[in-house]
Amino acid sequence: MKNHNVxxxxxxxxxxxxxxxxxxxxxGPEDPERAEFQEYLEYIEAHGYMEFGAYRLMRFRQRRxxxxxxxxxxxxxxxxxxxxxxxxxxxxxxxxxxxxxLLYRVLSAVIVITLAAIFLVVTMNLPLFGRADSPAVNExxxxxxxxxxxxxxxxxxxxxxxxxxxxxxxxGESAVLFAAAMSTLLLLHSPKSRMRTFRGPDQVLSQVGRxxxxxxxxxxVYVVVNGHLxxxxxxxxxxxxxxxxxxxxxxxxxxxMARMLPAPRTSKITVTCLxxxxxxxxxxxxxxxxxxxxxxxxxxxxxxxxxGFILPLNLCVGIIVACTMYTFYSLxxxxxx
Amino acid sequence: MLETILQQRYYxxxxxxxxxxxxxxxxxxxxxxxxxxxxLMDTAxxxxxxxxxxxxxxxxxxxxxxxxxxxxxxxxxxxLVLTGIVVAVSTTALxxxxxxxxxxxxxxxxxxxxxxxxxxxxxxx
Numbered sequence: 001m002k003n004h005n006v007x008x009x010x011x012x013x014x015x016x017x018x019x020x021x022x023x024x025x026x027x028g029p030e031d032p033e034r035a036e037f038q039e040y041l042e043y044i045e046a047h048g049y050m051e052f053g054a055y056r057l058m059r060f061r062q063r064r065x066x067x068x069x070x071x072x073x074x075x076x077x078x079x080x081x082x083x084x085x086x087x088x089x090x091x092x093x094x095x096x097x098x099x100x101x102l103l104y105r106v107l108s109a110v111i112v113i114t115l116a117a118i119f120l121v122v123t124m125n126l127p128l129f130g131r132a133d134s135p136a137v138n139e140x141x142x143x144x145x146x147x148x149x150x151x152x153x154x155x156x157x158x159x160x161x162x163x164x165x166x167x168x169x170x171x172g173e174s175a176v177l178f179a180a181a182m183s184t185l186l187l188l189h190s191p192k193s194r195m196r197t198f199r200g201p202d203q204v205l206s207q208v209g210r211x212x213x214x215x216x217x218x219x220x221v222y223v224v225v226n227g228h229l230x231x232x233x234x235x236x237x238x239x240x241x242x243x244x245x246x247x248x249x250x251x252x253x254x255x256x257m258a259r260m261l262p263a264p265r266t267s268k269i270t271v272t273c274l275x276x277x278x279x280x281x282x283x284x285x286x287x288x289x290x291x292x293x294x295x296x297x298x299x300x301x302x303x304x305x306x307x308g309f310i311l312p313l314n315l316c317v318g319i320i321v322a323c324t325m326y327t328f329y330s331l332x333x334x335x336x337x
Numbered sequence: 338m339l340e341t342i343l344q345q346r347y348y349x350x351x352x353x354x355x356x357x358x359x360x361x362x363x364x365x366x367x368x369x370x371x372x373x374x375x376x377l378m379d380t381a382x383x384x385x386x387x388x389x390x391x392x393x394x395x396x397x398x399x400x401x402x403x404x405x406x407x408x409x410x411x412x413x414x415x416x417l418v419l420t421g422i423v424v425a426v427s428t429t430a431l432x433x434x435x436x437x438x439x440x441x442x443x444x445x446x447x448x449x450x451x452x453x454x455x456x457x458x459x460x461x462x
Contacts, residue, residue, distance in 0.1 A: 053445030057453055101449075108363035116356040123348040124341055130393035132407060137392060141413050145398060145406040157398035157412040162419060173423045180427030187434040231397060235419055301402065321423075328430045332437075 153298035153307035154228035162233075163313045167281045174277060174317055177324045178270055185263065188331045209251035216244040224318035228307045234317025241318060242325025249329065263330065266323040273316040273323075280309045280316075347388035354381035368436045368446045372429060379425040383418045390414030 040055050127134035144161050154160035162170050224237030249257040287294050299306030342349065354377055361374025395410035436446060443451045 051445055051447060051450060053443050053447065053450035053454060056444065057450070057457065060457065101452075105364060109360075112356055112359045112363065115359065116352060119352040119355070120349065123345055123352055126345065126348060128341075128344050129347055129388060130391055132392045132395075134389075136389050136414070137411050141411045142406040144412055145400055145404070145409050149400050149402060155399055155401075157400050157409070158415045158419075161412055162416045166416060169420065173420055176424055176427050180431050184430050184434040187431075187438055230399065235423060332433065 149301055150298075152310065153301055154310050155301055156228050156230065156233070159228045159233045159310060159314070160307070163310045164308075167285075167313070170317065171277055171281060174274055174320045177320060178274060181270070181324045181327045182267075184328060184331050185267075188334060189263065190334075206251055209247055213244060213247055213251060216247065217241065220244055220318075220322070224314055225304070225311065227314040228310045229302065229304070234314040235321055237314075238318035238321025239325060241322035245322060245326040246329045249326070254330070254333065258330070261326065263327065266327050270320050270323045273319045277313060277316045280313060284309055348385060351381045351385040351388070354378075354384065366447050366449045368439065368448055371448070372432050372436070375432070376425065376429060379421065383421055386414040386418050386421070
């Protein structure tokens with residue numbers, strides 16, 4: 001399968017793999033995969049549609065039965081001369097695997113029905129919906145609501161909760177987003193895949209998009225900056241900003257956006273924001289826990305510059321979310337080509 | 338009984354959504370639809386948490402000075418749902434990227450076909 005006569009060390013193989021290079025096949029001047037795909041297209045023209053994977057499996061079995069070539073290489077090798085156009089056995093699987101799949105289906109149906117029944121019984125015995133005396137309304141939420149304003153300075157209790165009391169939780173969330181973006185980058189990014197040439201969008205889409213785009217971006221900035229005063233905050237505003245960036249990429253063209261925001265730059269911005277978040281929150285936890293007294297002034301509740309570090313923290317989170325959304329979009333667009 | 342069902346309708350909807358998502362995740366052979374099922378399960382959990390935090394007649398937790406806690410809904414599930422949404426988006430993106438890699442290798446997103454191809458490759462060893 002693999003044409004490694006000389007064993008490479010794992011690090012270079014990993015690098016080539018991370019670079020998007022397929023470990024086998026697709027080498028040489030004529031591309032055997034492309035030739036096979038051409039044959040597949042001709043086959044479905046003649047015999048009706050079937051999936052490419054099933055087609056390859058059928059061809060592989062035919063070749064192995066004929067013993068025309070080494071079956072190990074034939075899955076990716078050049079196509080065999082002329083197979084008899086036999087329809088594949090549709091539901092044939094090796095017996096052991098078929099039994100396992102049947103067992104799996106029955107077991108999962110049983111598990112799902114049992115779980116749903118248990119959940120429904122539990123639901124009927126839960127505290128009634130909307131009651132103020134349910135055990136979920138306890139001293140924790142009471143403290144957040146009654147003393148959150150003077151302890152955090154944020155009018156929006158949810159923002160005060162997630163960016164002050166539970167700020168390290170939010171830091172972990174931002175780190176999860178960054179980790180997901182980086183793993184997607186590792187899985188999908190290949191340096192040799194060229195940017196697709198931009199086909200101009202529909203005239204109506206382009207004109208409307210250009211006019212709506214500044215409003216969307218401005219609204220995103222508003223939601224981020226007002227996170228401690230009104231519903232919203234870094235996550236929701238960042239999602240709006242990310243949507244605006246995706247719209248910009250659709251309307252202005254991917255090449256222009258790739259010049260403005262290439263993947264290394266978005267990664268650098270995200271890392272900078274994560275570091276800034278960690279520094280700010282580490283500072284306030286350190287000074288607060290040790291009673292040093294250099295606390296950031298809270299300001300007047302309701303003013304835009306209030307709530308201590310909450311406004312810059314919201315900005316950091318918003319930028320991280322927007323960059324991550326845009327990175328996902330551009331990577332999946334690249335993987336499409 | 339009927340009154341309880343009507344009162345707990347959000348929780349029951351959440352349970353039904355969760356079951357639908359679970360069945361899709363387990364039984365559908367298409368990988369993309371498995372991911373959609375996982376997202377349905379996420380949504381069911383968010384619905385459950387958000388309806389847990391609702392208090393009848395409560396306002397959104399944009400607090401004023403000197404207000405009592407009983408005027409507002411519970412803000413804690415809101416923060417939990419926020420965390421959940423972010424993790425759901427991240428895992429969805431990761432799963433989709435893995436699906437693209439699988440498709441490049443096997444030219445199919447049908448898990449049965451992928452299993453068969455992988456099985457054929459293993460049987461030769």
